[in-house]
Amino acid sequence: MHGENALKQNIILLACAQALGASSGPIIISLGGLVGQKLSSDPTLVTLPVSVYNLGLALGTLPAAYVMRRFGRRSGYLLGATVGLSAGLIATIGIYWASFLVFCAGTFASGFYSSYVQSYRFAATDGIEGPMKGIAISAVMVGGLAAAIIGPQLVIWTRESVPGVPFAGSFLSQAALALLAIPVLFLLRKPPPAKREGATASGGRPLREILLSPRYLLAVAAGLVSYGLMTFLMTAAPIAMVGMGHSVDHAALGIQWHVLAMFAPSFLTGPLMVRFGKERITAIGLAIIGCSAMVALAGVDIGHFWISLILLGLGWNFGFLGATAMVTDCHTPEERTKVQGTNDFIVFGTVAIASFSSGALLSSSGWASLNWFVLPIVALILVPLVWHTKEKTSRA
Incomplete structure (x- = not known):
């Protein structure tokens, strides 16, 4: 009973920390490109602050995995929140100094913080086995629903709060959120070890062997694409909206609806995975991302942007949470940190590349080209995923 209470408490605390930590993303995504426009004279670099945020997230995954393996989850998360506090202050200084380089350093450091925040979903499954892992992941990701409100609303409330320095207040609020996360994370307790037949005290299989597993490769590919x-698309959307004559507030609200759609379904995603299977839910998510691109191709009114972003968020929720649950089926407790860290390094490394290329392609080819690019990529992963799902069903 004591162990069960510790698991429940950790899930609640991780959901609260998710609400605070995940709020940084919408702030950077909503304002990073707009601050980039003010501070950079090169139009191809306007999304660089968002891109280096994703780069920091990718580069931070393996060091975060090492820190957590060496010192434990709680110590690692406290270090991450401290980095997040510093990152918000650095970004604010960059805006004050009108220094594009310093501002990008702040968003890059925010990415390091987010590499810890992203692993909250895996931490929720520590000590849990079987179908309940998907429910635990979804429960923590519900915290992102609060982040979907907190982040964009802070942009609207604070972007003019510092006289003469637009957007500085928003990044100060980002630092404050990381500060609030520290006492929450301090309350985390070490969960009891999961009972698993055949578990050993060793570090498990070599990483190379796990990486060559078709099941793991498919799970990573699905998360990577989702x-x-x-x-x-999300990196370019605020710039595209403003470029099409829509207001900054409309762009921020579009991101808010998008992030709400990313996390609101988490109430149902876990039970749906238990009912229909992780692979089916992941496949549905990828299909919805394809539908998002088709809506964006249908027009550039504010309704097209918002509906496309909502579908994009919903598709991400099903696709990414399903892929995360698929990854947790591919390792033993002894292998979890290296397998989860490698998964996140691959996924967020690709995310960084996608973010970098998004701004350049938007500048050179336009919003429609980005959405045309999405459709064949979705099909490339959707086909083997559907085939794998049918194979799994036929063996059941």
Whole structure:
């Protein structure tokens, strides 16, 4: 009973930390490109602050995995929140100094913080086995629903709060959120070890062997495409909206609806995975991302942008959470940190590339080209995923 209470408490605390930590993303995504426009004279670099945020996230995954393996989840998360506090302050200084380089350094450091935040979903499954892992992942990701409100609303409330320095207040609020996360994370407790037949005290299989597993490769590919394509479109969307004559507030609200759609379904995603299977839910998510691109291709009114972003968020939720649950089926407790860290390094490395290429392609080819690019990539992963699902069903 004591162990069960510790698991429940950790899930609640991780959901709260998710609400605070995940709020940084919408702030950077909503304002990073707009601040980039003010500070950079090169139009191809306007999304660089968002891109280096994703780069920091990718580069931070393996060091975060090492820190957590060496010192434990709680110590790692406290270090991450401290980095997040510093990152918000650095970005604010960059805006004050009108320094594009310093501002990008702040968003890059925010990415390091997010590499810890992203692993909250895996931490929720520590000590849990079987179908309940998907429910635990979804429960923590519900915290992102609060982030979907907190982040964009802070942009609207604080972007003019510092006289003469637009957007500085929003990045100060980002630092404050990381500060609030520290006492929450301090309350985390070490969960009891999961009971698993055949478990050993060793570090498990060599990483190379796991990487060559078709099941693991498919799980990583599904997460990579779900998150990569979502970032590819979301990074460019605020710039495209403003470029099409829509207001900054409309762009921020579009991101808010998008992030709400990313996390609101988490109430149902876990039970749906238990009912229909992780692979089916992941496949549905990828299909919805394809539908998002088709809506965006239908027009550039504010309704087209918002509906496309909502579908993009919904598709991400099903695709990425399903892929995350697929990854947790591919390792033993002894292998979890290296397998999860490698998965996130691959996924968020691709996300960083997608973010970098998004701004350049938007500048050179336009919003429609980005959405045409999405459709064949979705099909490339959707076909083997559907085939694998049918194979799994036929063996059951």
